[in-house]
Amino acid sequence: DVKVTQSSRYLVKRTGEKVFLECVQDMDHENMFWYRQDPGLGLRLIYFSYDVKMKEKGDIPEGYSVSREKKERFSLILESASTNQTSMYLCASSLASGTSRAYNEQFFGPGTRLTVL
Amino acid sequence: GQNIDQPTEMTATEGAIVQINCTYQTSGFNGLFWYQQHAGEAPTFLSYNVLDGLEEKGRFSSFLSRSKGYSYLLLKELQMKDSASYLCAVRTGGYNKLIFGAGTRLAVHP
Numbered sequence: 001d002v003k004v005t006q007s008s009r010y011l012v013k014r015t016g017e018k019v020f021l022e023c024v025q026d027m028d029h030e031n032m033f034w035y036r037q038d039p040g041l042g043l044r045l046i047y048f049s050y051d052v053k054m055k056e057k058g059d060i061p062e063g064y065s066v067s068r069e070k071k072e073r074f075s076l077i078l079e080s081a082s083t084n085q086t087s088m089y090l091c092a093s094s095l096a097s098g099t100s101r102a103y104n105e106q107f108f109g110p111g112t113r114l115t116v117l
Numbered sequence: 118g119q120n121i122d123q124p125t126e127m128t129a130t131e132g133a134i135v136q137i138n139c140t141y142q143t144s145g146f147n148g149l150f151w152y153q154q155h156a157g158e159a160p161t162f163l164s165y166n167v168l169d170g171l172e173e174k175g176r177f178s179s180f181l182s183r184s185k186g187y188s189y190l191l192l193k194e195l196q197m198k199d200s201a202s203y204l205c206a207v208r209t210g211g212y213n214k215l216i217f218g219a220g221t222r223l224a225v226h227p
Contacts, residue, residue, distance in 0.1 A: 004159075031213050040125075042204065042219035043160075050212045058214075090159065094213045104213055105150060108159035 003027070004109035006091055012115045019078040021112050023091030030096035032074035033106060034058075034066060036087040043090065049074055050096065081116045088113050119143050121218035123205050128224045129195055137190045137221045139205035150215065151179055151190045152204040160204055164190065192223075200225045 007022035023032065031050050035043040035058075045058030047066040055066050063085060067075045074093075078085055092106040121141045129135040141149070148167040152160035166172055166181035166188060178191040190203055205218040 033214075035217075040219055043206075043215075043217040045214065045216075048212060048214065056212065097211055097213045105162040105165065106213065106215060108161070110159050111157075 004091060004093055004107050006089075006109040006112050008112050009110060010113050010115075012117065013078075013081050014117055015082060017078075017081050017116075019081050019114065019116075021076040021078075021089055021091075021114070023074045023076070023093075023109055024072055025074075025091075025093040025107070025109075026072065027093070027107070028071065029093035029107075030071070031094045031106075032068065033092040033094075034064075034074065034076045035090045035092065036060070037090055037111070038087050046076065081114075083116050086114060086116045119209070119216050121205055121207060121216060123203075123218040123221045125219065126222045126224070128226060129192075131195055131197060131225055131227050133195050134191065134193050135195060135223065137192075137203050137205075137223065139188045139190070139218055141186050141188070141205070141207050141218075143207050143209050143216060145209040146183060146207060147210060148208040149179075149181055149188050150206045150208070151177075151188075152206065154202045154204060154220070156201070163203075195225050197225050197227070199223065 004025045033048040034046045049068040065077045089112045091109040094106045123139045151163040154160040164179040202220040204220045206215040
């Protein structure tokens with residue numbers, strides 16, 4: 001079974017703090033993704049990575065950065081947290097595109113609910 | 118632009134059948150996914166369609182019409198545990214990126 005774990009289920013930070021959200025997957029997946037999920041807006045892609053040290057912006061990258069130094073770990077960084085970054089953050093992973101697996105779905109972690117005060 | 122629409126909320130009765138619709142307008146199409154998400158939990162994969170037609174998997178079926186930009190998820194013999202949000206997502210191109218709809222919250226009543 002694929003397992004995607006996130007470092008915290010709940011996190012409370014103050015405005016201006018630097019915040020690290022960690023995600024680890026144990027199935028040797030090439031692709032990893034960070035989303036935020038807000039009521040009425042669904043999941044929106046922040047950043048993704050298709051290989052170690054490779055990253056691409058998603059739809060809402062402003063205010064965020066990422067790091068992927070090892071294949072199994074993908075970190076999301078909020079350089080200076082703001083109240084509008086209060087949200088549920090979900091990490092996901094998948095095999096690379098073009099694999100033999102027909103649907104190649106993304107597997108999600110349990111999420112981190114971040115509150116910025 | 119990229120747009121995926123699905124109803125915000127639906128209610129149904131235990132034992133009944135419910136159909137959740139999804140329409141999409143995206144710049145590319147390389148498959149449509151349905152995920153189930155219980156409150157406070159991670160989304161989990163339900164189904165995948167890339168060709169037109171119906172895919173059946175137990176009590177759940179999913180249909181796709183690429184020419185109409187339309188899909189539906191059909192849930193039969195509803196159970197209380199089916200109360201959850203159902204997310205429609207389109208894979209639009211490389212790197213296995215997905216665009217998600219806002220989700221449909223389904224409440225199943227006795």
